Amino acid sequence: xxxxxxxxxxxxxxxxxxxxxxxxxxxxxxxxxxxxxxxxxxxxxxxxxxxxxxxxxxxxxxxxxxxxxxxxxxxxxxxxxxxxxxxxxxxxxxxxxxxxxxxxxxxxxxxxxxxxxxxxxxxxxxxxxxxxxxxxxxxxxxxxxxxxxxxxxxxxxxxxxxxxxxxxxxxxxxxxxxxxxxxxxxxxxxxxxxxxxxxxxxxxxxxxxxxxxxxxxxxxxxxxxxx
Amino acid sequence: xxxxxxxxxxxxxxxxxxxxxxxxxxxxxxxxxxxxxxxxxxxxxxxxxxxxxxxxxxxxxxxxxxxxxxxxxxxxxxxxxxxxxxxxxxxxxxxxxxxxxxxxxxxxxxxxxxxxxxxxxxxxxxxxxxxxxxxxxxxxxxxxxxxxxxxxxxxxxxxxxxxxxxxxxxxxxxxxxxxxxxxxxxxxxxxxxxxxxxxxxxxxxxxxxxxxxxxxxxxxxxxxxxx
DNA sequence: TTAATAAATTAGGCATGACTAAAACGCGCA
DNA sequence: TGCGCGTTTTAGTCATGCCTAATTTATTAA
Numbered sequence: 001x002x003x004x005x006x007x008x009x010x011x012x013x014x015x016x017x018x019x020x021x022x023x024x025x026x027x028x029x030x031x032x033x034x035x036x037x038x039x040x041x042x043x044x045x046x047x048x049x050x051x052x053x054x055x056x057x058x059x060x061x062x063x064x065x066x067x068x069x070x071x072x073x074x075x076x077x078x079x080x081x082x083x084x085x086x087x088x089x090x091x092x093x094x095x096x097x098x099x100x101x102x103x104x105x106x107x108x109x110x111x112x113x114x115x116x117x118x119x120x121x122x123x124x125x126x127x128x129x130x131x132x133x134x135x136x137x138x139x140x141x142x143x144x145x146x147x148x149x150x151x152x153x154x155x156x157x158x159x160x161x162x163x164x165x166x167x168x169x170x171x172x173x174x175x176x177x178x179x180x181x182x183x184x185x186x187x188x189x190x191x192x193x194x195x196x197x198x199x200x201x202x203x204x205x206x207x208x209x210x211x212x213x214x215x216x217x218x219x220x221x222x223x224x225x226x227x
Numbered sequence: 228x229x230x231x232x233x234x235x236x237x238x239x240x241x242x243x244x245x246x247x248x249x250x251x252x253x254x255x256x257x258x259x260x261x262x263x264x265x266x267x268x269x270x271x272x273x274x275x276x277x278x279x280x281x282x283x284x285x286x287x288x289x290x291x292x293x294x295x296x297x298x299x300x301x302x303x304x305x306x307x308x309x310x311x312x313x314x315x316x317x318x319x320x321x322x323x324x325x326x327x328x329x330x331x332x333x334x335x336x337x338x339x340x341x342x343x344x345x346x347x348x349x350x351x352x353x354x355x356x357x358x359x360x361x362x363x364x365x366x367x368x369x370x371x372x373x374x375x376x377x378x379x380x381x382x383x384x385x386x387x388x389x390x391x392x393x394x395x396x397x398x399x400x401x402x403x404x405x406x407x408x409x410x411x412x413x414x415x416x417x418x419x420x421x422x423x424x425x426x427x428x429x430x431x432x433x434x435x436x437x438x439x440x441x442x443x444x445x446x447x448x449x450x451x452x453x454x
Numbered sequence: 455t456t457a458a459t460a461a462a463t464t465a466g467g468c469a470t471g472a473c474t475a476a477a478a479c480g481c482g483c484a
Numbered sequence: 485t486g487c488g489c490g491t492t493t494t495a496g497t498c499a500t501g502c503c504t505a506a507t508t509t510a511t512t513a514a
Binding site for chain 4 (some may be wrong): 007011038039041042045046060061127
């Protein structure tokens with residue numbers, strides 16, 4: 001009996017459980033069965049399996065809860081789902097509403113290497129095209145509420161680059177050319193709007209003066225955390 | 228009974244059968260069982276299913292043969308496998324020997340849109356990193372023997388662009404900037420080598436003069452068919 | 455405290471796709 | 485023609501993960 005084996009089904013259950021937990025809802029067999037379009041009786045069966053695998057804490061008639069390993073696995077699935085969605089929208093030109101179904105399949109591809117390289121290829125985006133945060137390789141989520149768009153910064157603000165909302169090839173190349181990378185700490189020297197585009201002048205850690213002059217939309221794509 | 232459903236297993240069998248047919252080998256239960264690491268008895272069972280689905284012609288004790296729909300499906304899998312391998316090597320920076328296992332998973336992703344967009348994203352490569360031809364969206368294979376590398380063309384040759392051997396981002400962008408696209412018909416005006424790099428001057432259908440000046444390796448990546 | 459109701463579990467089946475063991479086939483060679 | 489051996493098929497199991505129907509548990513209201 002290969003109880004250690006991952007399966008599509010088990011992964012779908014873990015994802016559904018994480019989703020309910022994040023909503024603060026009780027993880028009951030009914031709620032899961034609704035999410036997965038199965039029947040409560042089937043959920044009971046799977047809860048036993050997941051419990052035996054140490055992925056959930058399951059008390060009959062009381063519901064289930066992810067354990068540490070279970071949560072790690074579920075977050076890894078969320079990461080894969082959102083990175084693939086981002087790739088399809090930003091690189092392949094899909095519309096944001098066309099990618100969910102395909103990402104449901106892609107998230108089950110087993111290869112940490114693949115997803116980490118895809119992450120790097122896209123410039124480590126912090127949010128997917130729906131605006132949901134993408135967990136990093138260690139499973140950490142970026143809290144959007146703490147971030148501001150670069151065009152909202154004021155003179156004298158010091159902040160660090162934390163993410164990119166939407167990360168098309170050209171935009172990322174542009175950022176790279178300017179030496180703008182994730183984690184860069186900078187101080188805003190001047191912000192002004194001119195003829196429909198926004199210009200931000202800033203100084204980086206090495207006291208080098210840089211500037212961005214983009215359409216308003218492009219500047220808004222760059223997220224930073226105030227220091 | 229949902230006999231029309233595609234399954235991972237069935238697809239693996241179709242691929243194995245195609246592979247043996249391309250080698251000119253007889254498609255026996257034993258040979259398939261060796262390829263798929265199952266037992267001949269299991270193959271017999273699956274042959275019946277595939278036969279009922281109209282994907283193979285199966286005569287007990289005689290072996291199996293792909294039908295038209297079966298072959299189409301198998302070639303689509305080959306296309307997906309090779310395109311994903313190409314993507315992983317050319318765009319994500321994998322080594323050519325690291326990608327097979329992952330492509331075995333990716334080839335089962337069901338979405339014609341996805342694979343066609345990935346194909347376009349990479350510039351419609353004709354060969355994968357192992358040098359095997361990639362079927363196009365209609366299942367047509369490119370016969371490598373009929374193609375020549377652009378640096379082998381001589382003054383006055385007329386040819387059409389048929390493929391790119393390896394298609395890194397930068398290389399493809401470069402080609403795009405020059406207006407070089409799949410199917411472009413052109414006539415070579417001048418070829419010469421200078422200081423380790425090769426220069427090809429050519430005229431396209433609209434009589435515009437263009438030139439490529441690249442390292443020898445880059446020019447060799449571009450494949451064309453003589454007219 | 456108990457009865458009613460909603461939710462969860464158990465019991466028993468079914469389809470898929472693997473397996474083993476045993477029987478049937480096919481082909482080469484005497 | 486017929487024997488024998490390797491290949492193939494049949495028969496019967498097993499695990500996964502789903503289902504329905506019947507039972508059990510928890511909770512709420514009288």
